[in-house]
Amino acid sequence: HPIGENRFVFAYGEKGATWLRLNFKGEEQHGSMPFKSENAVVKMAEAVRRLKMYQPPLTTEFLDVLVENMPIGSTQKWLLRRESLLPRLIEMASKDNLAQAKILHALSRMTISPNLCQGGTKVNVVAGGAYVDIDIRTLPGQNAQYVHDHLKKALGPLAEETNIEPLPKQAGSEPSYGNASEVESPLVKQMEHSVKQLKGTTCQLVPMLMPGVTDCRFFRNEFGTQAYGFSLFDDTLDMGDLLGLIHGTNERVPLGSVGLTAQSYMLIAKGFLT
Numbered sequence: 001h002p003i004g005e006n007r008f009v010f011a012y013g014e015k016g017a018t019w020l021r022l023n024f025k026g027e028e029q030h031g032s033m034p035f036k037s038e039n040a041v042v043k044m045a046e047a048v049r050r051l052k053m054y055q056p057p058l059t060t061e062f063l064d065v066l067v068e069n070m071p072i073g074s075t076q077k078w079l080l081r082r083e084s085l086l087p088r089l090i091e092m093a094s095k096d097n098l099a100q101a102k103i104l105h106a107l108s109r110m111t112i113s114p115n116l117c118q119g120g121t122k123v124n125v126v127a128g129g130a131y132v133d134i135d136i137r138t139l140p141g142q143n144a145q146y147v148h149d150h151l152k153k154a155l156g157p158l159a160e161e162t163n164i165e166p167l168p169k170q171a172g173s174e175p176s177y178g179n180a181s182e183v184e185s186p187l188v189k190q191m192e193h194s195v196k197q198l199k200g201t202t203c204q205l206v207p208m209l210m211p212g213v214t215d216c217r218f219f220r221n222e223f224g225t226q227a228y229g230f231s232l233f234d235d236t237l238d239m240g241d242l243l244g245l246i247h248g249t250n251e252r253v254p255l256g257s258v259g260l261t262a263q264s265y266m267l268i269a270k271g272f273l274t
Helices: 040-053 064-068 073-080 085-097 098-106 142-160 186-199 218-222 239-245 255-273
Strands: 003-004 009-016 018-023 109-118 129-138 163-166 202-212
Touching: 003 073, 009 186, 009 218, 018 040, 018 142, 040 109, 040 129, 040 142, 064 073, 064 202, 073 085, 085 098, 098 239, 109 142, 186 202, 186 255
Parallel strands: 009 202
Antiparallel strands: 003 009, 018 129, 018 163, 109 129
């Protein structure tokens, strides 16, 4: 999708995903006398607060290639490459372009999102058990030990009372780690050629790490394949709209975008065959 005038992105890599469950124990007793009680829900709530407030280390490593190709001035590019200035710049960007701020935030650190909570048995019983399921997205090079170390830092003294385990077995719940393909390749050249044919010769294809995960990661890991995420969107929705639709209300893809993407794939195939 366009990130600026005549600039279209393709995903050359992606972050990893680790889904974990944090379990907390309390002691059940009557809810009418909660004084000095050990409440698992209270522990869980404190854990969620700590996770929300924790700031993992920042890096501009995966922003550089995106920033270099963005239609902004040299001063702005220099500022976006300064890790010490990045939090303030992202906060400022969120006031004018929330979609851009979300991308810059996600691509500059590991993210932790507590998304599902459950605890207790009855409203009049102090909770003896509770858990929160968290969605952790890691940058390429950040492994399981990195995740574990930063969870302990985020939880602080509560870490000793937290039992961390993988989510119950389900499709897609296995941890995956970020990986990437080459930014320049014969396939990328054909992708850019198709963009110029369909959108104009002044258009440029810009590489970007994908905040989410795709099946491309399996091809890279298992076969060393140069795999990319690439499609062309029409002008029906801007990037902010599209980001809001992913796993959101009324998730959809415009029919015009399906048509444009099909045309671009056809041009790419013809480019390799001629």
